[in-house]
Amino acid sequence: MPSGNRAQPRFLRLAEVLEMTGMGKTFIYARMKDGTFPKQIQLGGKSVVWSEQEVIKWMEDRMASR
Template identity: 50%
Template sequence: MISAEHDRFLRLKEVIHVTGMGRNTIYTRIREGKFPKQVKIGPKSVAWFQSDISAWMNALRSDG
């Protein structure tokens, strides 16, 4: 698990790379409540917490 001191923001390009999913799939799953929501980091910028993405991936591993 990633501690709060070591957590960082991931931009969409990195989330796509880490998860292997496409942009449309990510936003569809957010709408369905099946993927972590992004956080607003600026007036026109969003990102995801690395810890949220890691937790989501670990949950998939434990379901399978």
Template identity: 45%
Template sequence: MGEEIDKGATESRRVTRLIRLPEVQHRVGLGRSTIYRWMAEGKFPKPVQLGGYSVAWAEDEVEAWITTRLK
């Protein structure tokens, strides 16, 4: 008899891509100041700290924000 296969282990995992500020600006059509102001107001996703002063946004969070704005 063969071993049972765990379906959870065989499903492909989605890798979250991190994108930097210039790409975020390009995708959403907003300037740096607006993005940071809206983050402070809770209107835009917050970035993750990469180390030092480097930050990046989770691509799927930015895409979800764009989708909600289009509705």
């Protein structure tokens, strides 16, 4: 059973990342390339995901810097 307020780690597929951020695929991949967006995690073959916690942190950082 999880302790405290720590959320369980969860993987997001590209469609979920796009929906969460409101950004497009080209934007996401360009930001990953320049190091300003969380890198994808290779699960095997062509299967890639992102850490939900990292994407949320990225979004929170954008909101805090406005």
